[in-house]
Amino acid sequence: MASDLPAPTATAEDTDLILRQVLADVLGLPAERVAEFDEDSGLFGHLPELDSMAVATLLTEIEDRLDIVIEDDEVDGEMLETYGGLHTFVMTKRSDG
Amino acid sequence: MQTGLWPCPGSSEEYALSFDRGRKHRLLVVRALFDEGSSLRHFTVEVMRQLDAHGVDTFLPDLPGTNESLVPLELQTLNDWKEAIKAASDHFGPSHMFTLRGGALIASDSLPVIQYAPASGASLLRAMLRAKVLTLREAGRDDTREDLFERGQTEGLRLAGYKLGPAMIADLQNAEIPHENAVEIAQGDVGGAGLWLQAEPAHDARQAETLARLVLERLR
Numbered sequence: 012m013a014s015d016l017p018a019p020t021a022t023a024e025d026t027d028l029i030l031r032q033v034l035a036d037v038l039g040l041p042a043e044r045v046a047e048f049d050e051d052s053g054l055f056g057h058l059p060e061l062d063s064m065a066v067a068t069l070l071t072e073i074e075d076r077l078d079i080v081i082e083d084d085e086v087d088g089e090m091l092e093t094y095g096g097l098h099t100f101v102m103t104k105r106s107d108g
Numbered sequence: 109m110q111t112g113l114w115p116c117p118g119s120s121e122e123y124a125l126s127f128d129r130g131r132k133h134r135l136l137v138v139r140a141l142f143d144e145g146s147s148l149r150h151f152t153v154e155v156m157r158q159l160d161a162h163g164v165d166t167f168l169p170d171l172p173g174t175n176e177s178l179v180p181l182e183l184q185t186l187n188d189w190k191e192a193i194k195a196a197s198d199h200f201g202p203s204h205m206f207t208l209r210g211g212a213l214i215a216s217d218s219l220p221v222i223q224y225a226p227a228s229g230a231s232l233l234r235a236m237l238r239a240k241v242l243t244l245r246e247a248g249r250d251d252t253r254e255d256l257f258e259r260g261q262t263e264g265l266r267l268a269g270y271k272l273g274p275a276m277i278a279d280l281q282n283a284e285i286p287h288e289n290a291v292e293i294a295q296g297d298v299g300g301a302g303l304w305l306q307a308e309p310a311h312d313a314r315q316a317e318t319l320a321r322l323v324l325e326r327l328r
Contacts, residue, residue, distance in 0.1 A: 035301065036305050037301075037305045037306065038306070039301075039306040039308075039309060039310060063239050063242035063246065064143065064239045064268060064307055065307055066238075066239070066242055067235050067236070067238035067239035067241075067242060068239075071234055071238060075231075083252050083253055084252075086242070
């Protein structure tokens with residue numbers, strides 16, 4: 012499932028799995044659909060389920076499940092536009108933390 | 109299923125939904141708060157229906173300032189809601205309390221409490237403030253969560269569609285999950301994603317059945 016990710020380390024795969032799980036949980040999408048997401052899969056602005064309340068819930072769940080803190084000013088279009096963007100952001104956060 | 113009124117302090121009467129057949133186990137159900145309460149509305153009633161089928165009475169009171177209530181939500185504090193739950197408890201005479209998510213924050217610990225996926229006030233507030241920041245940003249405004257929290261503590265704030273007064277916002281920030289006289293059912297015990305995470309959750313009969321069964325186990 013994580014074969015097309017840049018850093019195939021245990022942490023990258025673990026982050027990938029948790030991120031996909033949070034997306035499925037928050038957006039109510041079937042696991043099969045979320046499993047098909049690749050780096051370029053569009054999120055904010057592409058998925059009608061992802062409104063501002065859903066983004067807020069998504070970020071709060073990511074914080075709780077991955078034990079990171081996401082500041083308001085880190086949330087921008089680039090980070091939320093694609094699955095790859097979100098994954099990269101979260102990976103950076105985890106390695107910083 | 110019956111609807112009825114109960115006397116609530118600070119308001120005159122509030123509605124409650126109940127399954128009352130005078131049985132041994134009687135649960136006062138304390139709903140999830142704010143937007144989570146809406147997301148879990150159908151689920152909550154479905155769990156009550158399942159409990160009824162298993163011989164347990166349940167009572168779901170409206171909180172003052174919500175649903176059909178005649179008092180304004182922005183005047184309510186968490187303490188008012190605790191008093192309301194206490195009054196509902198005096199009225200219905202439950203054997204236990206059963207809380208969903210933030211409902212745990214306003215239950216009375218004079219009875220055994222079963223908490224489903226309890227949430228602290230700070231975590232509920234964090235998600236609602238963050239949604240507000242994102243909505244304001246779409247409108248070209250650059251407020252931070254700290255700005256909004258500061259302002260909320262003096263002026264109140266409309267969060268997730270709910271107009272909350274300054275006292276409620278300050279109360280939420282400090283409200284910890286009580287552990288006195290309480291047992292917890294985690295979402296992991298139920299399995300699947302918590303339905304409060306979704307804005308418009310699909311009905312999940314399996315989760316309702318599982319939660320009702322887990323509640324029953326804790327009544328014995």
